[in-house]
Amino acid sequence: MFAQHSKPALLHPPGAGLSMDELQLAARNHGLPLEMLRDEVTPPGLHYLLVHFDIPHVDARSWRLRIDGAVARPITLDLDDLRQRERKTTRVTVECAGNGRARLDPRPESQPWLVEAVGTADWTGTPLAPILRDAGIDEGVVDIVFTGADHGIERGIEQHYQRGLGLNDALNDEVLLAYEMNGAPLPPQHGFPVRLVVPGWYGMAHVKWLTRIDAVTEAFDGYQNAIAYRLRNNVTEPGIPVTRIEPRALLVPPGFPDFMSRRRFLRPGPTTVEGRAWSGWAPVTAVDVSTDAGASWSAAMLDGDDHGRWAWSRFSMQWDAPPGEHELCARAHDASGRVQDSQPRWSIGGFANNEVQRMAVLVADH
Amino acid sequence: MFAQHSKPALLHPPGAGLSMDELQLAARNHGLPLEMLRDEVTPPGLHYLLVHFDIPHVDARSWRLRIDGAVARPITLDLDDLRQRERKTTRVTVECAGNGRARLDPRPESQPWLVEAVGTADWTGTPLAPILRDAGIDEGVVDIVFTGADHGIERGIEQHYQRGLGLNDALNDEVLLAYEMNGAPLPPQHGFPVRLVVPGWYGMAHVKWLTRIDAVTEAFDGYQNAIAYRLRNNVTEPGIPVTRIEPRALLVPPGFPDFMSRRRFLRPGPTTVEGRAWSGWAPVTAVDVSTDAGASWSAAMLDGDDHGRWAWSRFSMQWDAPPGEHELCARAHDASGRVQDSQPRWSIGGFANNEVQRMAVLVADH
Numbered sequence: 001m002f003a004q005h006s007k008p009a010l011l012h013p014p015g016a017g018l019s020m021d022e023l024q025l026a027a028r029n030h031g032l033p034l035e036m037l038r039d040e041v042t043p044p045g046l047h048y049l050l051v052h053f054d055i056p057h058v059d060a061r062s063w064r065l066r067i068d069g070a071v072a073r074p075i076t077l078d079l080d081d082l083r084q085r086e087r088k089t090t091r092v093t094v095e096c097a098g099n100g101r102a103r104l105d106p107r108p109e110s111q112p113w114l115v116e117a118v119g120t121a122d123w124t125g126t127p128l129a130p131i132l133r134d135a136g137i138d139e140g141v142v143d144i145v146f147t148g149a150d151h152g153i154e155r156g157i158e159q160h161y162q163r164g165l166g167l168n169d170a171l172n173d174e175v176l177l178a179y180e181m182n183g184a185p186l187p188p189q190h191g192f193p194v195r196l197v198v199p200g201w202y203g204m205a206h207v208k209w210l211t212r213i214d215a216v217t218e219a220f221d222g223y224q225n226a227i228a229y230r231l232r233n234n235v236t237e238p239g240i241p242v243t244r245i246e247p248r249a250l251l252v253p254p255g256f257p258d259f260m261s262r263r264r265f266l267r268p269g270p271t272t273v274e275g276r277a278w279s280g281w282a283p284v285t286a287v288d289v290s291t292d293a294g295a296s297w298s299a300a301m302l303d304g305d306d307h308g309r310w311a312w313s314r315f316s317m318q319w320d321a322p323p324g325e326h327e328l329c330a331r332a333h334d335a336s337g338r339v340q341d342s343q344p345r346w347s348i349g350g351f352a353n354n355e356v357q358r359m360a361v362l363v364a365d366h
Numbered sequence: 367m368f369a370q371h372s373k374p375a376l377l378h379p380p381g382a383g384l385s386m387d388e389l390q391l392a393a394r395n396h397g398l399p400l401e402m403l404r405d406e407v408t409p410p411g412l413h414y415l416l417v418h419f420d421i422p423h424v425d426a427r428s429w430r431l432r433i434d435g436a437v438a439r440p441i442t443l444d445l446d447d448l449r450q451r452e453r454k455t456t457r458v459t460v461e462c463a464g465n466g467r468a469r470l471d472p473r474p475e476s477q478p479w480l481v482e483a484v485g486t487a488d489w490t491g492t493p494l495a496p497i498l499r500d501a502g503i504d505e506g507v508v509d510i511v512f513t514g515a516d517h518g519i520e521r522g523i524e525q526h527y528q529r530g531l532g533l534n535d536a537l538n539d540e541v542l543l544a545y546e547m548n549g550a551p552l553p554p555q556h557g558f559p560v561r562l563v564v565p566g567w568y569g570m571a572h573v574k575w576l577t578r579i580d581a582v583t584e585a586f587d588g589y590q591n592a593i594a595y596r597l598r599n600n601v602t603e604p605g606i607p608v609t610r611i612e613p614r615a616l617l618v619p620p621g622f623p624d625f626m627s628r629r630r631f632l633r634p635g636p637t638t639v640e641g642r643a644w645s646g647w648a649p650v651t652a653v654d655v656s657t658d659a660g661a662s663w664s665a666a667m668l669d670g671d672d673h674g675r676w677a678w679s680r681f682s683m684q685w686d687a688p689p690g691e692h693e694l695c696a697r698a699h700d701a702s703g704r705v706q707d708s709q710p711r712w713s714i715g716g717f718a719n720n721e722v723q724r725m726a727v728l729v730a731d732h
Binding site: 012016017018019020021022023024025026027028029030031032033034035036038043044045046047049051052053054055057102109110112113114116151152153154155158187188189253256257258259260261262265 | 378382383384385386387388389390391392393394395396397398399400401402404409410411412413415417418419420421423468475476478479480482517518519520521524553554555619622623624625626627628631
């Protein structure tokens with residue numbers, strides 16, 4: 001009886017203000033304040049956060065992770081079991097698949113991100129693949145299904161948050177069962193005690209508050225795979241699954257802001273324009289910066305990739321800021337040939353819109 | 367020249383959706399996810415956060431705090447100096463003065479809080495009063511002015527964030543120069559390395575990223591005292607300064623949510639309805655709960671005040687939830703005789719609106 005009370009997906013017409021439902025999500029979830037792009041590792045509490053339902057309360061002592069389904073030897077692990085296995089730390093930039101949604105026209109009603117749904121953390125845990133091998137994956141398994149403790153209704157479907165990952169992707173050595181974030185136990189909102197980390201993929205794959213991992217022999221058709229996270233133009237298309245993170249560059253806002261408009265104000269003269277860029281498909285190979293709203297572009301300097309494949313890269317460019325009004329932009333290219341669009345990418349769920357960021361800057365006369 | 371580019375205060379007419387400017391603030395600041403009201407102390411990263419300008423980068427090694435102005439002996443302190451002074455920890459519930467603003471009609475354009483701009487932390491630091499006494503406050507001093515490192519433009523006025531506090535309030539033993547939050551150094555977004563904590567007052571008084579403390583012999587007329595944080599019906603009224611926190615009770619949302627509407631769904635039968643209540647004026651003496659949209663009220667049980675005067679108090683009530691649609695409400699009373707309004711309190715800045723929370727709950731038939 002609950003399902004009929006859940007609203008269908010809405011599209012807001014061009015120029016429509018945000019609804020109270022969108023505000024409720026924006027007030028409880030949060031993005032990275034863009035000035036914190038100056039930090040390689042995002043301080044706790046400033047990493048973007050998107051929680052579909054409620055943050056569940058999980059008691060670490062009674063918590064168990066069950067590996068089951070089409071496996072030879074089902075396994076139950078507690079937190080100590082995980083901690084005694086191989087320990088691995090990876091620096092990973094994670095972005096919400098819905099980042100950029102609030103810039104779409106019409107705007108799909110959901111969490112209204114502008115550009116700030118990103119963060120970078122050091123995730124420590126144990127690789128998933130050896131655990132799956134210990135369990136003995138049956139012939140014919142196609143997907144591994146991850147179930148979180150978070151529970152609710154989304155578009156009429158009551159569910160625990162669940163995502164399937166193709167078997168090959170789940171067996172990738174990079175995939176972690178993470179129990180630490182930046183050297184401390186996971187905070188409640190980031191999946192305490194254990195979450196999945198799938199480097200290079202949008203956040204929807206990094207299932208938080210894990211309770212079960214099930215091997216299945218049919219492609220998983222749960223809500224978050226079959227309905228929610230797909231690139232499609234209408235609800236009748238099957239669409240394409242949302243997977244890896246599209247390239248994006250974001251600027252550290254220069255100067256100082258106006259409280260309400262967030263417009264930037266700057267003194268004239270030499271300024272370092274800097275930011276961070278990432279792609280889940282392939283390493284970032286170049287970042288272009290424009291100080292004239294995209295009419296012309298210059299290659300920024302890209303820092304060395306000292307922090308591994310999955311962390312964002314810093315870029316910078318010197319700019320002798322002349323008085324007047326300017327629009328700064330940055331766009332990332334990756335080794336797969338992908339580059340950011342100057343126009344938004346529209347889909348009915350509002351996913352993977354990596355439109356180039358535009359930042360208005362006023363440089364003073366003196 | 368910057369000032370003319372800052373927009374004046376706007377009022378949005380009844381029913382108007384949120385503007386992109388409001389969304390920019392909602393995406394970077396954040397409220398307490400209401401389910402986390404279950405915790406006495408708010409986990410790091412979930413405490414409400416309101417930053418007027420940018421989170422500044424402060425180097426703790428070169429950081430100094432200057433106590434100056436109308437004092438006999440100006441003082442410069444570094445972080446070690448503060449840490450070597452008397453150490454005190456106080457559990458404090460802090461709420462943003464703008465909490466509830468987004469429920470007003472017309473809606474003042476600013477950070478659009480619904481009800482969630484609150485959090486409780488253990489703040490550790492050293493009392494301010496002995497430092498002021500060491501500096502020797504001159505006769506005739508009326509206000510102590512606190513200056514933060516955060517800088518920007520607000521409603522046309524370029525400024526560091528600054529607030530004045532009356533001398534008597536500043537000399538209150540409870541006021542802390544805090545350098546730890548929940549036993550760890552302050553996170554960057556909460557004022558690293560040192561912030562002011564003024565128990566019982568709305569958040570605007572708790573100046574973050576402190577750099578200067580100045581004694582002044584005229585009432586401080588800076589923007590955040592004289593223009594921003596005042597209760598008034600229009601910009602020509604002088605209005606009343608916003609000071610202490612009005613009483614408020616908030617419910618832990620029962621059952622589980624719908625993703626988009628945040629409406630709650632519940633199985634029928636015995637349920638504990640619980641939440642937290644606070645007031646900066648006087649201790650909370652009673653909390654009433656309604657399960658019929660305020661038509662009738664029952665007294666909730668109030669837990670003992672084990673965590674000191676300045677932390678919120680837990681309340682709870684047993685409810686045998688019958689099938690059907692319900693609206694839950696809670697309202698707090700304090701020892702000063704204040705009680706929450708069932709109607710919003712309107713002011714042009716949208717401050718101190720402690721209207722009773724309303725929460726739609728659907729209880730299943732079976």
